[in-house]
Amino acid sequence: MTEPVLAIRDLELTFGRWRRSKVLHGVSLHVRAGEKVALVGESGSGKSVTARLAMGLLQETGNVDVAGSIRVDGVEAAAGGRQIRRLRGRRVAMIFQDPTSALNPAFRIRGQFREVLRTAEPGLSDREADARAEAALAEVSIPDPARALNSYAFQLSGGMNQRVMIAMALANRPSLLIADEPGTALDVTVQAQTLELMRDLAATRGTAVLLISHNLGVVREFADRVYVIYRGRIVEHARTAQLFSDPRHPYTRALLAAIPKISGGGLPDLPERSPDFENPRIVHEGCAEPWELRP
Amino acid sequence: MIWKTLYSRLKASLIVMIGISILIFAVARVMPGDPARIALGANASAEQVAALRADRHLDDPLPLQYWEFVKALSHGDLGKSLFTNRPVSTDIAQFLPATLELVVVSGLIMALLGLPIGAISAHFRGRAIDQIGRLVALLGVCTPAFVWGVILQLLLGYFWPIFPIQGRLMDATPVPPTVTGFYLLDSLIAGEPGTFLDALHHLILPAVALALGGMGQVARLTRSNMIEVYGKPYVEMAEAYGFRPWRIVSRYAFVPAFIPTLTILGLEFAALLGNAFLVEKVFGWPGLSRYGVDVILRKDLDAIVGTVLIIAAAFLIMNIVVDLLVTLINPRIRLSSRRD
Numbered sequence: 001m002t003e004p005v006l007a008i009r010d011l012e013l014t015f016g017r018w019r020r021s022k023v024l025h026g027v028s029l030h031v032r033a034g035e036k037v038a039l040v041g042e043s044g045s046g047k048s049v050t051a052r053l054a055m056g057l058l059q060e061t062g063n064v065d066v067a068g069s070i071r072v073d074g075v076e077a078a079a080g081g082r083q084i085r086r087l088r089g090r091r092v093a094m095i096f097q098d099p100t101s102a103l104n105p106a107f108r109i110r111g112q113f114r115e116v117l118r119t120a121e122p123g124l125s126d127r128e129a130d131a132r133a134e135a136a137l138a139e140v141s142i143p144d145p146a147r148a149l150n151s152y153a154f155q156l157s158g159g160m161n162q163r164v165m166i167a168m169a170l171a172n173r174p175s176l177l178i179a180d181e182p183g184t185a186l187d188v189t190v191q192a193q194t195l196e197l198m199r200d201l202a203a204t205r206g207t208a209v210l211l212i213s214h215n216l217g218v219v220r221e222f223a224d225r226v227y228v229i230y231r232g233r234i235v236e237h238a239r240t241a242q243l244f245s246d247p248r249h250p251y252t253r254a255l256l257a258a259i260p261k262i263s264g265g266g267l268p269d270l271p272e273r274s275p276d277f278e279n280p281r282i283v284h285e286g287c288a289e290p291w292e293l294r295p
Numbered sequence: 296m297i298w299k300t301l302y303s304r305l306k307a308s309l310i311v312m313i314g315i316s317i318l319i320f321a322v323a324r325v326m327p328g329d330p331a332r333i334a335l336g337a338n339a340s341a342e343q344v345a346a347l348r349a350d351r352h353l354d355d356p357l358p359l360q361y362w363e364f365v366k367a368l369s370h371g372d373l374g375k376s377l378f379t380n381r382p383v384s385t386d387i388a389q390f391l392p393a394t395l396e397l398v399v400v401s402g403l404i405m406a407l408l409g410l411p412i413g414a415i416s417a418h419f420r421g422r423a424i425d426q427i428g429r430l431v432a433l434l435g436v437c438t439p440a441f442v443w444g445v446i447l448q449l450l451l452g453y454f455w456p457i458f459p460i461q462g463r464l465m466d467a468t469p470v471p472p473t474v475t476g477f478y479l480l481d482s483l484i485a486g487e488p489g490t491f492l493d494a495l496h497h498l499i500l501p502a503v504a505l506a507l508g509g510m511g512q513v514a515r516l517t518r519s520n521m522i523e524v525y526g527k528p529y530v531e532m533a534e535a536y537g538f539r540p541w542r543i544v545s546r547y548a549f550v551p552a553f554i555p556t557l558t559i560l561g562l563e564f565a566a567l568l569g570n571a572f573l574v575e576k577v578f579g580w581p582g583l584s585r586y587g588v589d590v591i592l593r594k595d596l597d598a599i600v601g602t603v604l605i606i607a608a609a610f611l612i613m614n615i616v617v618d619l620l621v622t623l624i625n626p627r628i629r630l631s632s633r634r635d
Contacts, residue, residue: 055535062421089537096528096535104529106550106626115547119537152626168536 003074004030004290005176005208006054011068011078013049013058013232023049024232026068028289031208033175036199038211038223038240040255046232047212051178053077054210055094056084073175089119093169094178095198098185099161103153109133109164110149113171120172136167140197158183159190166198173205180212195222216259220244225287228252230277238284248284250276300622301615308611312604319603320361323596330594334377351377351596364600373604374597376590383601387583391605392476393463394571394582397505400479400498401571402564404506405513409560410553412510413517417552418544420522428514435511441573444504448577451500458500461579468493501578505571509563516559520552527551554625561617565610 006029013024024046031037041047052058054070059080070077073091077084084092096102104112113133118124124132130149137145140163153161162183169177179198183191199222202209213219219226219240226243228236228251236249247253254271331347332339348354352363367374373383409432416428438446452460463478464470471481471490479498482490524530525548533547572584583602590598622628 057531057534060534085537087537088535094532094535096532098528102528102532104533104547104551106554106624107547108626115533115538115542116536119539152630154627155630 002033003071004032005073006031006210007069007071007290008050008054009069009071009289009291011050011053011070012066013046013053014065015063017063020065022232024053027229027232027234029227029234029237030290031176031210033208034203034206036202036209036211036222036224038213038219038226039229040213040216040219040226041229042214042255045229047214047229048180050229051094051180051210051212054178055088055092056080089116089174090172091174092176092178093172093174094180095162095165095169095182097181097183098158099165099183100153100156100158100185102165103161105152105154108150108152109156113149113164113168116168116171132171133167136171137164139201140164140167142167158186159194162186162190162194163197166194166201170201170205170207174207176208176210177202178210178212181214182211184215191218216244216255228255234281235277235279236282236284237287238282239287242284242287246284248282249279250274251279297619297622300619304615304618308615311611312607315607316364316600316604317361319600320364321357323594323599324357324360326594328594330377330596333594347377351375353596373601376598377595378590378593378598383597386586386598387601387605388476390581390583390586393580394568394575394584395609396477396479397498397501397575397580397582398564398567398571399477401502401505401567402509404502405509405563405567406560408506409510409513410517410549410556413514413556414521414544414549414552416514416518417521417525417548418540420518420525425518428518432511432514432518435507435509436515437511438507439573440505440508440570441577443507444501444574444577447500447504459497460500463497463580464490464493465497501574501580504577505567505574508570509567512563513556513560516556517552520556521548524548524552550624554621557621557624558617561613561620564617565613568606568609 008027008029011024011027012022014020014022027046027050029037029039029050039047039050049058053066054072054077056077058064059066059078066078066080068078072084073087075083075087077087103109110130110133113136114124114126114129117129117132133149134145137148142148142160142163148156148160148164153164156164177198182198183194186194195218198209201207211219211222223240226236226238226240227234228243228249230251236243236247236252238246243252244256247256251274254274254277329344329348331344331351331353335343335347352360355363364374371384373387375381376383376386379386412428412432416425416432419425419428447458448460451458459465468490471478471485471487474481474484478494479491482488482494529551530543530548533543538547568584571582572588574580575582575585576588583605587599587602587606590602
């Protein structure tokens with residue numbers, strides 16, 4: 001089997017130089033080309049920092065201590081640095097929670113899109129870049145791409161901005177797309193539309209997707225496989241169908257019980273902490289990490 | 296839309312100018328001391344003083360005097376200095392360009408040093424380069440311009456004499472024919488590079504001394520605004536999409552942070568006019584600020600009013616320019632004012 005696009009192994013993260021606090025305690029996960037994998041957990045569980053470590057973003061702030069290994073597209077990224085920086089925007093891209101605040105308010109979409117395209121092709125002419133940007137925006141069903149390019153983010157709706165972000169993220173045909181709670185700031189219908197769009201585009205291009213989410217409903221719709229993360233540890237790993245039909249870890253069961261149902265019943269009480277939640281990682285059949293398969 | 300902003304700012308400025316003129320007119324006249332007596336000296340007879348007072352309408356009621364002043368002003372006449380006996384407008388025309396030249400060059404130094412120092416500090420926040428940048432900025436802010444003047448004169452004019460410390464040109468250098476009054480420009484227009492270099496040589500120390508305070512303020516503000524911007528999602532987005540760090544410092548983090556900085560930059564620029572007088576004093580710079588202080592001490596009525604009005608006008612023009620620039624570079628303001 002080929003090497004996964006993203007392989008995180010025994011990742012540990014500690015913040016702070018003097019008052020140290022450990023937030024990841026050995027996270028392992030992998031995403032293969034074309035796969036859609038979800039990383040699910042409550043806020044503060046470490047899912048967003050895992051994504052930012054994989055992009056090499058967190059390492060640049062200094063003040064963090066990383067152990068373990070992250071391989072992105074064949075490049076070792078755990079220490080951060082130039083190699084992973086050069087992959088960003090080209091081989092790995094990211095979609096953010098609130099698209100409107102993730103676009104620069106002082107520049108038109110046009111300028112930002114050119115910059116994105118030029119990270120892959122530095123010598124791209126303005127005209128060529130604009131043509132590609134328009135094509136990319138048309139692909140995400142933006143009705144008047146030329147007008148959108150001439151707009152500032154604050155002039156467009158949240159849904160439009162989300163589409164712009166998706167177009168930018170996929171413009172350089174990355175092999176991995178990390179979506180950090182995409183559209184959580186948007187209303188539900190727009191969120192659903194953009195997720196669908198992202199899924200279709202990723203599928204046609206064979207882009208692997210790592211979806212970071214706290215929303216099991218979204219995960220069930222979207223992902224092939226699911227990692228459940230709790231307090232900096234992966235507690236359960238399964239195919240989506242397996243996880244929803246047969247949740248084995250007490251924390252996963254508690255999370256599933258917390259999905260509000262339209263049919264009533266209300267929200268059950270989910271204990272904030274439970275000694276059960278600290279149970280060891282559960283791996284469903286056929287879901288071993290690639291390096292665990294070899295003898 | 297720019298015109299609309301310009302029009303409303305000009306209207307407001309006119310009202311401010313009228314207010315300032317009334318205020319300075321009244322203050323200059325109610326200050327104790329007889330300007331005619333000061334001008335003529337202790338030996339002049341009472342009749343001579345009375346004659347001068349009558350000649351300058353100093354015994355008329357204040358509103359009447361103001362009315363006469365406004366009438367004269369309407370055809371460009373700012374009155375006559377009691378001392379030089381020349382029209383005040385002639386004095387101002389002689390001294391203003393020197394001050395403007397100093398202030399403009401100083402403002403450029405302030406912006407061209409302050410903005411990059413702040414931006415680089417913000418980029419390397421918390422590291423050694425940042426500490427150095429902050430120290431430089433703090434030194435600039437907390438040391439008055441005239442102290443810088445003396446320090447620079449001592450270091451670069453005395454111990455290591457590579458700069459002249461007095462005046463605008465060497466005695467041996469002929470003054471270029473007046474076109475703008477800016478020696479830098481006039482010498483170029485006259486095609487005399489030697490004079491240009493000499494003028495620049497004389498200008499550097501006073502301009503730097505005057506600039507350092509504002510430079511520190513601009514650097515500190517740029518740094519803090521940019522650090523705030525660095526925490527924004529759009530900077531993380533720029534990093535996540537592989538924008539080069541240099542492009543982020545100089546563009547994607549700098550421009551959003553520059554918008555609030557620009558307002559202060561403009562105010563600092565205008566404040567240079569006020570701070571210029573001590574620097575002009577230290578460097579023997581024949582400028583308007585020094586002239587203004589001299590005439591206040593001599594209670595030279597028309598000259599006080601004229602100088603203050605000119606400096607106020609320069610302040611207001613500077614503010615209008617800044618307002619227009621802010622409108623131009625901030626898309627939110629630009630687009631929202633287009634809508635109505």
